[in-house]
Amino acid sequence: MPRALKIYIVGLVVLSVVSLTATSLAFKVDPRIAIDIDGSATVSDLDKLAGILFWIAIGLVASALPVKMPRGMVVAVSSAPIFAAMALGGPAVAGWVALISTIEPREVQGRIPWYGTLANHASLVPPAVIAGLVAEALGRGSPSHFIDFVAVMAGASSMFLLNLGLASVLLSIRTGESLRQMLLADSRTFAGSHITLAPLGWLMARMFATEGQGGWWATLVFALPLYTTRLAYHQYVEMREMFTQTIGALAEAVDKRDPYTSKHSWRVKEIAGDIGRVMRLGEADLEALEWGGLLHDVGKIGVGDDVLLKQEQLTREERIKMNYHPVLGAEIIAPVTRLKRELPIIRHHHEWYNGSGYPDRLVADEIPILARILHAADAFEAMTAARPYRMVPLTPEQALAEMRKFSGIQFDPKVVDAFVKTKWALGVHDPGAPVVVRQVPMITDVAAGAAKADTGRAADSAPGLEPHN
Numbered sequence: 001m002p003r004a005l006k007i008y009i010v011g012l013v014v015l016s017v018v019s020l021t022a023t024s025l026a027f028k029v030d031p032r033i034a035i036d037i038d039g040s041a042t043v044s045d046l047d048k049l050a051g052i053l054f055w056i057a058i059g060l061v062a063s064a065l066p067v068k069m070p071r072g073m074v075v076a077v078s079s080a081p082i083f084a085a086m087a088l089g090g091p092a093v094a095g096w097v098a099l100i101s102t103i104e105p106r107e108v109q110g111r112i113p114w115y116g117t118l119a120n121h122a123s124l125v126p127p128a129v130i131a132g133l134v135a136e137a138l139g140r141g142s143p144s145h146f147i148d149f150v151a152v153m154a155g156a157s158s159m160f161l162l163n164l165g166l167a168s169v170l171l172s173i174r175t176g177e178s179l180r181q182m183l184l185a186d187s188r189t190f191a192g193s194h195i196t197l198a199p200l201g202w203l204m205a206r207m208f209a210t211e212g213q214g215g216w217w218a219t220l221v222f223a224l225p226l227y228t229t230r231l232a233y234h235q236y237v238e239m240r241e242m243f244t245q246t247i248g249a250l251a252e253a254v255d256k257r258d259p260y261t262s263k264h265s266w267r268v269k270e271i272a273g274d275i276g277r278v279m280r281l282g283e284a285d286l287e288a289l290e291w292g293g294l295l296h297d298v299g300k301i302g303v304g305d306d307v308l309l310k311q312e313q314l315t316r317e318e319r320i321k322m323n324y325h326p327v328l329g330a331e332i333i334a335p336v337t338r339l340k341r342e343l344p345i346i347r348h349h350h351e352w353y354n355g356s357g358y359p360d361r362l363v364a365d366e367i368p369i370l371a372r373i374l375h376a377a378d379a380f381e382a383m384t385a386a387r388p389y390r391m392v393p394l395t396p397e398q399a400l401a402e403m404r405k406f407s408g409i410q411f412d413p414k415v416v417d418a419f420v421k422t423k424w425a426l427g428v429h430d431p432g433a434p435v436v437v438r439q440v441p442m443i444t445d446v447a448a449g450a451a452k453a454d455t456g457r458a459a460d461s462a463p464g465l466e467p468h469n
């Protein structure tokens, strides 16, 4: 475990213990949370404990059904019972319910390392306690429904933001990804879940309190929307996963036609995603790079084996057929509305920065940025993988030197600069950006330009950085 992570977790645990102890001493448990179990008219400590245990039980059931989001954060609907407990019992109760009700079966079974469990709970307790304090200050428990609602919503919002912040720092230290990236990654989904769960928590609390002692069972009716919310998340994640896998299978089917390009698209996707992360792209763009990376060569489905698998240099006609694959790929994907963002990546992944690429001969910023990123990833993967015309692939050093050499000509210099910061160039000697930006004469004839730009399998001399891929 990295030292920074250790220090951070210890800090969180100390903060949790201090905040929980301090609020437990300073705040009495609000009798509104009590469930009358001894039949007496007065609210005993036992009644209050029963109420707290009731919310912990609901939380535990909700925590047993967590949903893992694409970037690694976990969404559980257990925040609704925490908000409800906070609305009814005050800051200390919020802290205790957050601590205990979020225990997951995976933790009990020991499937999560102990420090992971500790970190998860410790990044939840201080936000819950602070949320309770915010709600308290704004008039939680007021006879006015409006004031109570606003106070609980404000408390819930502070809990959401603080928890998101603490969990993002934790994940950022663990994965080495930028904090901004972590914050942005799942925040939209989190915000969505928060908007649904906070009012639901308040409603559950209101029902619990209004029905009075003995009417607590009516609250259980809300377990149903809680369950459907959880089901919706689960289905979203499952569908996304299924979509990625299907696209991956399709890409692999295309790559497999040529034994030398197996896993090409999958690796291009990985490299492009890493460049995108270095360039601090948003979540939607990263997703487009992921799916666009997998699908970029799907148009090769329409290129015959005689051309696709040809070992010798392609003729002019064959080259034209081959160079049609980005257009064909975009045409194949066009009917899939969910892949609208990926279309320009697929169509333009062979454009050159100086305008001598294909199919549209776009220049510099005219080429969509995601296509420029994919182009660099594609070239690096092609250069460092074995091909029949070059059984010994280029080393990462040689490939990076080529990319630097053709920076500003074939590649966007910004993309190359970002690429050298990814793990693919880790420990690789970087010759640095070229001092003088070379002026390459523009080629006016499209076919001639394309032929020159893409020198084909046999002629693997520079600038043949992108043989067929």
Ligand SMILES: [Fe+2]
Binding pocket: 296, 297, 325, 349, 350, 468, 469
């Ligand atoms: Fe391609």
Ligand SMILES: [Fe+2]
Binding pocket: 264, 268, 296, 297, 378, 468, 469
């Ligand atoms: Fe490719």
